[in-house]
Amino acid sequence: MGHRSAARHDAGHSHEEPPAEVTYDRRWAGDLRSAIRCSAVLLGILLLVDWGADSLTIVRGTLWTGLAILLFLVLYPARVTAGEGWLASRGLLRERRVRTDVLVSVRCLDGVSQRLRLRDAFGGRVEINPQVLLNNPDLWHRLNEDAHKSDACGSLTCGATALRQISKRIDRETASPVSKMSDLD
The missing domain is CATH 1.10.287 (Helix Hairpins)
Structure with missing residues (x-):
C-alpha cells in the first residue's frame, strides 16, 4: 500500500530530475x-x-x-518554508503560498513590526518578517535566486530595490559576526 502513495507523491515530478529540496x-x-x-x-x-x-x-x-x-x-510564529519556485508561510489557521519564480512585487512594509510582502503573477500573496530571512540564509538564497529569475523574465515590476536592501542588510549582519571573530572591527 505504501507504494501507491509514493507513486502518487512522485507523479507531480518528472523522472529526469529529483524533487527540489525544501528549506x-x-x-x-x-x-x-x-x-x-x-x-x-x-x-x-x-x-x-x-x-x-x-x-x-x-x-x-x-x-x-x-x-x-x-x-x-x-x-504564534508563522512557519516559513521554501522550495524551488515557491515560498509558503503557515499560520495557525491557513497557509499562504507565493510563486517566487513569477514574482510581480516585493515590498518592505514598516510599522510596529517590519514585514516583507511578496506578490506573484497569479495573485498569491505572502507577508513574512525579514528577520526570518536573516536567521535562515538557505531561505534567503532560495528566495533571492527565484527573484532574480522573476526579474530576468520581466515579471518583477516592483521590488528590485527592496531585494537589494534586504541583501545588503543580510550581508552586513552576516559579515559582522565574522569580522568580530577575526578582530577586524
Whole structure:
C-alpha cells in the first residue's frame, strides 16, 4: 500500500530530475516554545497574584486563561518554508503560498513590526518578517535566486530595490559576526 502513495507523491515530478529540496525556518520551533513559555508565565503570574490576593474564582481563572491563550495567538510564529519556485508561510489557521519564480512585487512594509510582502503573477500573496530571512540564509538564497529569475523574465515590476536592501542588510549582519571573530572591527 505504501507504494501507491509514493507513486502518487512522485507523479507531480518528472523522472529526469529529483524533487527540489525544501528549506525550513530553523528557528521556528524555538519561537513556538517562546510563545508557549510567555503565555504560560503570564497565566501563572495572573493566577498567583489572584490567589495571593484571595480573589481567585473560576470566572477569574477562566478570564486569565483566555488572556493567556490570546497572548499565545498573537505570539504564534508563522512557519516559513521554501522550495524551488515557491515560498509558503503557515499560520495557525491557513497557509499562504507565493510563486517566487513569477514574482510581480516585493515590498518592505514598516510599522510596529517590519514585514516583507511578496506578490506573484497569479495573485498569491505572502507577508513574512525579514528577520526570518536573516536567521535562515538557505531561505534567503532560495528566495533571492527565484527573484532574480522573476526579474530576468520581466515579471518583477516592483521590488528590485527592496531585494537589494534586504541583501545588503543580510550581508552586513552576516559579515559582522565574522569580522568580530577575526578582530577586524
